[in-house]
Amino acid sequence: MKTAIVTGAARGIGLATARLFAAEGWQVALVDRDSEELARVAPGIAQGFAVDCDISEPDQVEAMVAEVIARTGRIDALVNNAGIADFGPIEQTDFARWRAVMATNLDGTFLVSQVCIPALRKQGGAIVNIASISGLRGSTLRVAYGTSKAAVIQLTRQQAAELGEYGIRANCVAPGPVRTKLAMAVHSPEIIAAYHDAIPLNRYGSEEELAEAITFLASEKASYITGQVLAVDGGFESTGVGLPALRKTPA
Template sequence: MTELVRRFENKVALVTGGRSGIGQAIARRLRDEGATVITAQRGEDKEFDWISADFFDPETPERIIEEVIARTGQLDVLINNAGMMQEAAIEDMSLEDWQRNLTLNLTAPFLMIRAALPYLRKTKGSIVNTGSVEGLASNPLHAAYGATKAGLHGLTRAVAVDHGHEGIRCNAVAPGWIDTDLNLDLIANMPDPEAFQHNIGRIHPIGRTGSPEEVAALVAFLAAEESGFITGQIYPVDGGRMSKLSLP
């Protein structure tokens, strides 16, 4: 691996949902580029300094930001990565389940951003949200997930418009099929894992699924000062899947 440029020396980054999957890859990338990284999620993070977080509690985001400032004195990068996906037909989804998806995938990032703005204003900081290709199109039985991710994309643009003049940038990545432990376990439990992996790879022009590290590389770029003229954008990380028409 090529030695990484240390773009985040003397900077503090907060990654929600940073203990596993894409969030863990982001946390590692930012750390390897020099950042002091703190993660926030329900479970213990054995690799990073961490804060216990229940994002279904509306008081949690402000508490997390206050704790980051108490520990480090600053905040330069906010990564809103924590989220959930629930499969259900619209008619089968309770209002309670709908609200849980909305709370974790959209309201929590809003509250995190609101609490972080005073500190990001001081550092001319950057926000990167983890959206999804399902905020751009839809898979079956993912109404709540797709709607909340589309909302997160909209929030990303709104923050960029409202706070760009203060030096705060806000972008989002929209991952497609990424080989997280969760997805790999899903494939392993398929009747024919090898065939499924082959078929899922074929829907991507690049011929394969993606890695968490590939998402993290883009997040690091968007969080870094070298992308200073980029804000309000949603970047698919999908191996070209969204560009490919289905066969007639």
């Protein structure tokens, strides 16, 4: 049975992805540093099991991957979804805040990928890194977050270029605004309306829609796709700097 590791799997996109992998018959290692929430959700996923891990800690990453291999004997897909968001003006982003974001979003993605390579090489496999639309276009208040996600996109390309000869594919999903519980809790009605105006599909995406894209890139259906960045964003990135008002043709 194929095995997937999904980091940041206690909630949101990671949890939706773990559920979809399981529904498609995969074993799934749900990895997160929120032990309490992980213990709550993992039992509800067939072929799913929890592994506590802070991916910014090399020793914990080594132990996590070893545990997955000991339990399943293989790794066929790695979804680097774990990440933290810290929004604020550049002047107020001190180095501690910058490093905290980079430690998980970039360093953690690098660490987990590197430790998984030997297992992925055995039968070929897929790495799917989760970036963000903020890694593709600049925006305010995201100096650390956006920069970390842009780096994840470049890391994906490096992985694709170097690991392809081993039969390992590496791709990146860049979510746009997604209707997660956290987003809905912090986005005001004004922000939601503005996003709807700016997104050609006029709505937020769902966690399940992101999971569909992620599991596709991890599957054999994407066997000749590597080094790509897929923006799952309702067309948000395609509009560039265009203002919603300018996209409306006068009658």
